[in-house]
Amino acid sequence: MNDNKTSLVATSIVILAVAAAVGGSAMRDRLEAGPRVAFRSPVGAGGIVAHNDGKRDDTDIAPQPDVSTYFYQLSEILDKNYVEPITDGQSLAVGAVRGMVMSLRDPYSVFYKPDQMRAMTDLQKGTYSGIGVEVRYDFGSDDDSLAASDNPDFHYPSVIVSSVAAGGPADKAGMKAGARIVRVNGKWVPSYHEIDEVREIRKSLDDGRTSSEQFEKSVARFREMFENSASPNRVSDEIATGTSGTVNVSWIGSDDKEESATIERRQTTERAVTVYDDTLRLKFYEGADAALAREVKGKTEIVIDLRGSTMGDYDAMRACLDLLAPAGKIGEIRRTRAGLPREVSLSQGISTPIKLNLIVDKTTRGAAQVFAQALVGSGVAKVVQGSLAESAPWIETTLLPDGSGYTLRTGTFVASGGGKQ
Amino acid sequence: MKRLGRVMTGAIVLLIAFCLGFTWKDLRTGHAPSTDAFSRLVNGRIDQGNTPTDLFRDNYDQILAKYAENVDQVELRHSAMQGMFSSLGDPPTMFLPPQDAENFDIETKGNYAGIGARLGPDPLGVRVESVFKNGPADRAGLKPGDIVTRINGKEIGGKSTDEVVNHVRGKEGTILTMQVIRMGEPQPVTLNVERARVTVPTAEGLMIGDTGIGLIKVDQFSEITIKQFDEALEDLVKNQPRGIIIDLRGNPGGLLDTATAMLERFLEGKIVVSMKSKSGGVDTTSTGTGRSVGYLGPIVVLIDRYSASASEIFAGVLRDYKRATLVGEHSYGKASVQGVILLKDMSTAKVTVARYFLPGGENISRKEDEDGTYISGGLTPDFAVEIEKDKPFERGNPMRDAPLAKAIEVIDKKIGI
Numbered sequence: 001m002n003d004n005k006t007s008l009v010a011t012s013i014v015i016l017a018v019a020a021a022v023g024g025s026a027m028r029d030r031l032e033a034g035p036r037v038a039f040r041s042p043v044g045a046g047g048i049v050a051h052n053d054g055k056r057d058d059t060d061i062a063p064q065p066d067v068s069t070y071f072y073q074l075s076e077i078l079d080k081n082y083v084e085p086i087t088d089g090q091s092l093a094v095g096a097v098r099g100m101v102m103s104l105r106d107p108y109s110v111f112y113k114p115d116q117m118r119a120m121t122d123l124q125k126g127t128y129s130g131i132g133v134e135v136r137y138d139f140g141s142d143d144d145s146l147a148a149s150d151n152p153d154f155h156y157p158s159v160i161v162s163s164v165a166a167g168g169p170a171d172k173a174g175m176k177a178g179a180r181i182v183r184v185n186g187k188w189v190p191s192y193h194e195i196d197e198v199r200e201i202r203k204s205l206d207d208g209r210t211s212s213e214q215f216e217k218s219v220a221r222f223r224e225m226f227e228n229s230a231s232p233n234r235v236s237d238e239i240a241t242g243t244s245g246t247v248n249v250s251w252i253g254s255d256d257k258e259e260s261a262t263i264e265r266r267q268t269t270e271r272a273v274t275v276y277d278d279t280l281r282l283k284f285y286e287g288a289d290a291a292l293a294r295e296v297k298g299k300t301e302i303v304i305d306l307r308g309s310t311m312g313d314y315d316a317m318r319a320c321l322d323l324l325a326p327a328g329k330i331g332e333i334r335r336t337r338a339g340l341p342r343e344v345s346l347s348q349g350i351s352t353p354i355k356l357n358l359i360v361d362k363t364t365r366g367a368a369q370v371f372a373q374a375l376v377g378s379g380v381a382k383v384v385q386g387s388l389a390e391s392a393p394w395i396e397t398t399l400l401p402d403g404s405g406y407t408l409r410t411g412t413f414v415a416s417g418g419g420k421q
Numbered sequence: 422m423k424r425l426g427r428v429m430t431g432a433i434v435l436l437i438a439f440c441l442g443f444t445w446k447d448l449r450t451g452h453a454p455s456t457d458a459f460s461r462l463v464n465g466r467i468d469q470g471n472t473p474t475d476l477f478r479d480n481y482d483q484i485l486a487k488y489a490e491n492v493d494q495v496e497l498r499h500s501a502m503q504g505m506f507s508s509l510g511d512p513p514t515m516f517l518p519p520q521d522a523e524n525f526d527i528e529t530k531g532n533y534a535g536i537g538a539r540l541g542p543d544p545l546g547v548r549v550e551s552v553f554k555n556g557p558a559d560r561a562g563l564k565p566g567d568i569v570t571r572i573n574g575k576e577i578g579g580k581s582t583d584e585v586v587n588h589v590r591g592k593e594g595t596i597l598t599m600q601v602i603r604m605g606e607p608q609p610v611t612l613n614v615e616r617a618r619v620t621v622p623t624a625e626g627l628m629i630g631d632t633g634i635g636l637i638k639v640d641q642f643s644e645i646t647i648k649q650f651d652e653a654l655e656d657l658v659k660n661q662p663r664g665i666i667i668d669l670r671g672n673p674g675g676l677l678d679t680a681t682a683m684l685e686r687f688l689e690g691k692i693v694v695s696m697k698s699k700s701g702g703v704d705t706t707s708t709g710t711g712r713s714v715g716y717l718g719p720i721v722v723l724i725d726r727y728s729a730s731a732s733e734i735f736a737g738v739l740r741d742y743k744r745a746t747l748v749g750e751h752s753y754g755k756a757s758v759q760g761v762i763l764l765k766d767m768s769t770a771k772v773t774v775a776r777y778f779l780p781g782g783e784n785i786s787r788k789e790d791e792d793g794t795y796i797s798g799g800l801t802p803d804f805a806v807e808i809e810k811d812k813p814f815e816r817g818n819p820m821r822d823a824p825l826a827k828a829i830e831v832i833d834k835k836i837g838i
Binding site: 013016017018020021022023024025026027028031032033048065067068070071072074075077078081082083084085086089090091092093094095096097098099100101102103104106109156190195198199202205212213215216219220222223226231233234335336337393394396398400401408409410411412 | 431434435436438439440441442443444445446472473474475476477478480481483484487488489490491492496497498500501502503504505506507508509511514516544545570576578602604606607608609697698699757760762764765766770772773774775776790794
């Protein structure tokens with residue numbers, strides 16, 4: 001070959017090689033972005049980045065970008081600029097999910113880290129970790145309190161024990177469902193209660209009903225609590241997860257008295273159905289329906305105690321309803337936003353229902369609440385002790401690939417027939 | 422045959438080029454090529470939705486579709502991005518939605534009509550972190566450590582610091598009424614503050630009573646600080662002090678060049694910081710020569726949890742070269758540089774692009790948990806002293822400023838008193 005031809009061939013090979021390299025890179029990007037990201041233009045040239053020398057132009061109204069593209073381009077910005085290498089794109093996505101769930105500021109829509117999620121799914125099988133309690137956060141419903149404010153900086157829910165595993169360490173220490181946790185391993189758990197208390201004392205100081213020493217004392221105590229505090233998340237970790245070691249806990253019971261104990265952490269398994277004095281204590285764990293079926297066989301009337309029965313497994317709860325209520329519509333899930341309510345109905349049901357007497361209180365929540373309302377609504381049950389709310393939040397759970405997950409309140413369950421007692 | 426050989430060579434070259442392009446992402450950060458990505462390519466699973474973007478989008482869609490209440494799409498997206506950035510666990514790396522971004526802008530400009538005080542978050546309202554000398558708040562009697570609970574009669578507990586600051590700033594000459602809880606004061610205190618143009622003061626010095634010890638308070642590391650610090654230092658050195666205390670409490674930082682120029686008065690020709698950026702390059706900053714003030718006595722630097730960035734560099738460098746002792750509480754833990762990227766929808770992405778390392782090699786970067794609670798970071802003081810909670814605090818008065826009293830004691834011990 002002559003020289004011209006050689007250099008032509010060489011040049012074209014180089015060009016083709018460069019094209020192949022660029023093609024490889026683009027293919028990789030496409031793979032990483034996924035099918036939803038439109039063939040993206042590089043960041044800074046038609047992407048999401050502004051390029052007007054940093055001056056903000058208030059008259060510029062940017063069209064809302066496609067959400068997937070937005071996420072992808074931001075993760076590219078981090079990948080290209082962040083001082084340490086970004087090795088785990090998935091944890092960025094999980095972080096984004098956490099941000100979204102927490103922004104709802106809804107006590108029933110909560111994000112759980114992997115070990116918290118594991119503890120929750122174990123709980124649905126009746127296995128408790130930690131000291132043998134299930135906890136929930138109470139954000140308070142009083143409009144004047146901080147909890148209802150729009151401030152994302154300050155959110156001080158109180159940590160409430162929603163159920164206690166029978167025979168578990170917390171049960172043995174005398175803790176009961178409804179207790180409020182106030183100290184864990186020497187750290188305070190301040191909540192909107194304490195903040196409201198300071199405001200109350202200050203108001204009464206203005207009115208002359210309290211002495212200034214009292215006020216000063218309460219402020220000093222308040223400061224100390226906040227400076228040495230554990231977040232609600234930390235409290236959950238300490239008392240509801242883990243199966244080794246001990247934890248020092250102080251709590252306030254229903255009698256408003258503060259109690260303390262050093263309690264061990266271990267696994268405690270609770271049965272879905274336990275019988276005491278002709279009463280069935282029912283919790284909606286996997287397999288609850290099988291246990292329930294055995295107990296109700298041959299009976300015409302039973303008492304079911306639903307106190308301390310909380311989140312639980314909604315599927316197990318529906319299977320239990322199938323044993324006790326007639327087939328057909330039992331209620332609907334309503335939302336405040338536009339759209340028709342979703343019907344909830346039983347496909348199997350029972351033709352000759354047993355007479356049911358229910359014992360409930362404010363620790364009857366979640367699946368148990370729906371259960372009780374559905375039964376009362378269909379006329380087969382009445383509440384003989386305690387009072388039942390008129391509706392119950394309907395909650396769905398999502399598990400994420402890294403083991404974390406979240407609950408989402410998707411509506412309010414209202415039983416047919418009103419659900420009133 | 423020869424031709425076939427050439428074609429094969431060509432094909433292999435192209436294949437290698439393709440693979441290099443495909444794995445460039447991994448190679449440039451020093452990782453092995455991703456076999457996972459390769460297998461996805463080979464299996465033809467290009468369009469399967471299991472990327473991080475898909476994970477995010479699936480859940481975004483689910484929340485939007487299924488949540489019990491109406492959800493604002495834009496706010497949901499912004500919350501997602503905030504969560505994404507905070508998942509890195511690096512506090513200064515953050516996503517700022519449009520309204521937050523605007524507040525941040527005003528803050529960095531610094532010159533505005535207000536009361537002349539630095540405010541921080543507190544459950545009961547806002548906490549006064551520092552009061553600018555001779556500013557409106559100072560003249561009205563506001564003190565560091567005060568908790569402001571009411572502004573113009575309204576409860577501010579529960580509002581964000583940004584929101585409160587918006588109420589505090591306003592027209593020059595207008596009056597602001599603040600109700601304040603102060604330790605040691607049994608009743609809440611009411612103050613009337615007249616707003617005025619505020620410029621942040623930076624450095625001033627004095628001799629402490631008859632101790633023979635000099636004190637320089639430095640509030641910020643801005644351009645004019647170099648000259649102010651030089652003047653204050655030279656004045657003190659004339660008095661031949663037994664020791665010098667430099668108070669950096671509440672000082673959020675500023676310019677590295679200012680800190681370096683100030684360090685030059687004590688250390689000549691020494692490395693101040695190494696800056697490591699993403700590319701792996703290391704840049705060092707050093708003090709020059711010829712500016713030493715010629716002071717050889719003991720130096721104590723006072724730091725607290727608000728001392729950040731240039732403050733930590735100044736204090737840390739003096740400590741690492743054994744030229745000063747640190748007294749107070751751990752500092753903030755900000756030794757990094759952020760790049761700011763503006764987005765078309767007026768949001769801002771702030772990303773840490775480099776970290777500073779002190780001469781001793783220490784990385785003082787702050788770590789927080791997902792609740793935003795401090796885990797670790799900052800300089801550890803040689804002597805940890807807390808401000809007494811049950812007594813009124815008066816900064817600069819050794820009788821009512823426990824860390825300052827300790828600093829004086831440290832100097833006395835060093836010279837054998």
